[in-house]
Amino acid sequence: xxxxxxxxxxxxxxxxxxxxxxxxxxxxxxxxxxxxxxxxxxxxxxxxxxxxxxxxxxxxxxxxxxxxxxxxxxxxxxxxxxxxxxxxxxxxxxxxxxxxxxxxxxxxxxxxxxxxxxxxxxxxxxxxxxxxxxxxxxxxxxxxxxxxxxxxxxxxxxxxxxxxxxxxxxxxxxxxxxxxxxxxxxxxxxxxxxxxxxxxxxxxxxxxxxxxxxxxxxxxxxxxxxxxxxxxxxxxxxxxxxxxxxxxxxxxxxxxxxxxxxxxxxxxxxxxxxxxxxxxxxxxxxxxxxxxxxxxxxxxxxxxxxxxxxxxxxxxxxxxxxx
Numbered sequence: 001x002x003x004x005x006x007x008x009x010x011x012x013x014x015x016x017x018x019x020x021x022x023x024x025x026x027x028x029x030x031x032x033x034x035x036x037x038x039x040x041x042x043x044x045x046x047x048x049x050x051x052x053x054x055x056x057x058x059x060x061x062x063x064x065x066x067x068x069x070x071x072x073x074x075x076x077x078x079x080x081x082x083x084x085x086x087x088x089x090x091x092x093x094x095x096x097x098x099x100x101x102x103x104x105x106x107x108x109x110x111x112x113x114x115x116x117x118x119x120x121x122x123x124x125x126x127x128x129x130x131x132x133x134x135x136x137x138x139x140x141x142x143x144x145x146x147x148x149x150x151x152x153x154x155x156x157x158x159x160x161x162x163x164x165x166x167x168x169x170x171x172x173x174x175x176x177x178x179x180x181x182x183x184x185x186x187x188x189x190x191x192x193x194x195x196x197x198x199x200x201x202x203x204x205x206x207x208x209x210x211x212x213x214x215x216x217x218x219x220x221x222x223x224x225x226x227x228x229x230x231x232x233x234x235x236x237x238x239x240x241x242x243x244x245x246x247x248x249x250x251x252x253x254x255x256x257x258x259x260x261x262x263x264x265x266x267x268x269x270x271x272x273x274x275x276x277x278x279x280x281x282x283x284x285x286x287x288x289x290x291x292x293x294x295x296x297x298x299x300x301x302x303x304x305x306x307x308x309x310x311x312x313x314x315x316x317x318x319x320x321x322x323x
């Protein structure tokens with residue numbers, strides 16, 4: 001399906017109030033749109049804030065069955081330095097740099113889908129698994145909301161909340177993304193405002209707890225917005241929090257430096273229930289390549305970033321969120 005067809009069909013389904021599931025890859029080349037009534041649980045499992053096509057539960061803990069084998073710091077630094085040069089030239093103010101970490105699992109992707117705890121979970125054809133904490137957009141009662149997430153710290157760090165909130169680099173990165181998302185929402189809504197700025201969420205993982213910093217941005221939609229859901233979504237893609245600013249030039253940098261298509265990683269997926277739309281950014285992502293598994297992670301790079309710190313943050317984000 002091409003994006004034009006995807007947009008038109010989403011508009012039609014929204015106008016008719018037909019519930020649907022959608023996925024859009026980062027490059028916006030392979031969007032998927034399926035009526036909720038036609039989603040095959042043998043191919044696709046999803047859970048979007050409790051709106052799900054499964055009831056199955058598994059009680060076995062993940063424990064030590066999750067192992068990671070990250071790329072070297074030297075390998076990361078080569079990409080980091082390339083991004084940093086673009087930042088110094090002024091080509092970008094913020095660039096999201098991502099890496100792949102090979103992992104080994106004793107559980108299937110389906111088992112991890114059920115074991116993990118996240119707002120947005122998706123298992124697609126045993127090819128990739130998402131358990132994302134990050135909202136992309138929510139549309140309900142005539143308003144649109146976005147919750148960009150920038151800033152991560154190990155909760156075990158002494159005074160972790162104060163440290164991450166007081167970090168000048170994290171503040172700069174967060175402000176840049178909030179401004180980008182506010183501008184993005186202004187393309188599709190009016191009276192756009194930052195409703196909450198830099199609040200903390202705690203995420204429990206298989207090995208530690210992490211604190212993550214988010215903000216809430218909201219705007220008012222024009223009457224008849226349900227018949228334009230596809231247009232609204234397309235204007236906001238790809239997600240600013242996983243690309244950077246300015247978006248167009250930064251996407252060129254990402255393509256050059258990462259040298260690999262992200263595909264559905266850092267894309268978005270979500271559901272429309274006939275009245276409201278809820279969607280998440282496809283981060284916290286495991287993909288299967290033949291008999292090997294890779295976890296994709298990353299973070300925002302600014303001129304205040306340090307390679308070792310960013311490398312460690314990317315590795316810390318290789319986790320499975322569990323109770």
